[in-house]
Amino acid sequence: MKKYTDFRSEQIHINEIGPVGATIMAVSGLIGGAFALKKGLEKLKGYKDSQKEKRANKKGFVVDLKVFNQDTGEIDTVKKVVRKKRLDNDGVEKLRKKMQKDQDITNAGLEADFIDSGGPERVKREKEKADADTSSPEPEQSPEQSPEQELRSKGDKDPKDGGIKDDGEANKYKKLTGKAPRGWRTFTYKSGASELRMNKEDRVLKFGEFIQEDVVSDLKKISKSKKDMEIKLGDGSEIPIDPMTADIFVKYIEGLKSSEQKRVINQIQRTERGFMKVLGKAHGE
Numbered sequence: 130m131k132k133y134t135d136f137r138s139e140q141i142h143i144n145e146i147g148p149v150g151a152t153i154m155a156v157s158g159l160i161g162g163a164f165a166l167k168k169g170l171e172k173l174k175g176y177k178d179s180q181k182e183k184r185a186n187k188k189g190f191v192v193d194l195k196v197f198n199q200d201t202g203e204i205d206t207v208k209k210v211v212r213k214k215r216l217d218n219d220g221v222e223k224l225r226k227k228m229q230k231d232q233d234i235t236n237a238g239l240e241a242d243f244i245d246s247g248g249p250e251r252v253k254r255e256k257e258k259a260d261a262d263t264s265s266p267e268p269e270q271s272p273e274q275s276p277e278q279e280l281r282s283k284g285d286k287d288p289k290d291g292g293i294k295d296d297g298e299a300n301k302y303k304k305l306t307g308k309a310p311r312g313w314r315t316f317t318y319k320s321g322a323s324e325l326r327m328n329k330e331d332r333v334l335k336f337g338e339f340i341q342e343d344v345v346s347d348l349k350k351i352s353k354s355k356k357d358m359e360i361k362l363g364d365g366s367e368i369p370i371d372p373m374t375a376d377i378f379v380k381y382i383e384g385l386k387s388s389e390q391k392r393v394i395n396q397i398q399r400t401e402r403g404f405m406k407v408l409g410k411a412h413g414e
Contacts, residue, residue, distance in 0.1 A: 179217040182217040183215045186214060186215070186216050186217070186218075187213060187214065187215045189210055189211065189212040189213075190210075190211055190214075190221055191208050191210055191211075192208070192211055192221075193206050193208055194207050194209055195207075195229065195233075196232060196236065197236040197240050199242060200252070202240075202249055202252055277305060280301060280302055283298070284298075284306065284310035285311055286311060288313075289312075292311055292312055293310040293311075293312070296325065296355075303315075309325055312327060313325050313327050314326055349375075349379055351372060351375035352372045352375040352379055354372055355372070356372075357369050357370065357371045357372075358370055362398060362399065362404060363398055363399045363400065366401040377408075377411045378397075378411055380411075381410070381411035382394070393407055
């Protein structure tokens with residue numbers, strides 16, 4: 130009888146707890162479902178963000194690498210651009226670590242070469258030399274002259290000292306300054322026309338100046354010029370020579386044997402008589 134009573138009591142207790150337990154179970158189920166839903170939404174959001182990162186990173190991203198500088202012995206930060214890699218941000222970080230790991234291997238070799246080439250002591254010497262060079266004052270450079278300033282400067286010098294020797298430049302100088310260059314004069318004809326002429330003493334050339342280098346080349350210069358010039362011979366006489374005469378001399382001398390050329394050159398430079406004698410032979414041939 131006692132056992133039946135105890136059993137009945139336990140049965141009543143279970144019946145009373147049943148609805149509460151069911152409620153608790155239902156609530157637990159709802160909470161678990163909510164957590165599962167939240168986790169699913171977060172996973173979906175993470176997937177969308179990952180795809181967005183991949184699309185952005187495929188266009189290109191920058192990786193900072195630590196690179197050993199052989200010139201200074203220091204570690205520099207070098208930026209490397211990576212393109213066409215479809216990676217999310219976590220993938221980018223993994224790639225960066227891999228690239229740095231590969232660079233570290235290269236850095237070890239660069240540092241070894243740096244030490245073999247003198248290392249910090251070499252860098253110190255080069256820096257001291259560079260500092261010494263920069264501390265030395267640079268020579269002052271004269272400002273560049275304009276074409277007009279150059280022409281003025283040249284026209285103020287004597288022709289034999291680097292001044293104007295050309296008719297064209299002489300006329301430009303006069304047009305610029307209103308006067309003839311140094312060593313030149315204005316020659317006026319009876320008709321009223323005028324032209325610039327180099328002074329006689331500046332036009333006279335000693336024939337010895339010709340033969341110091343190559344008489345033929347100097348005579349060629351006269352033959353190609355458009356004005357008469359005068360040559361001063363060894364006896365002091367001055368003989369005018371025009372381009373045509375100079376051309377005759379060139380052709381005549383070039384036609385001689387080398388042994389005869391030296392004799393003829395000596396003859397025409399010494400006296401007016403010798404000059405005219407050779408000129409007559411040149412005209413005759």
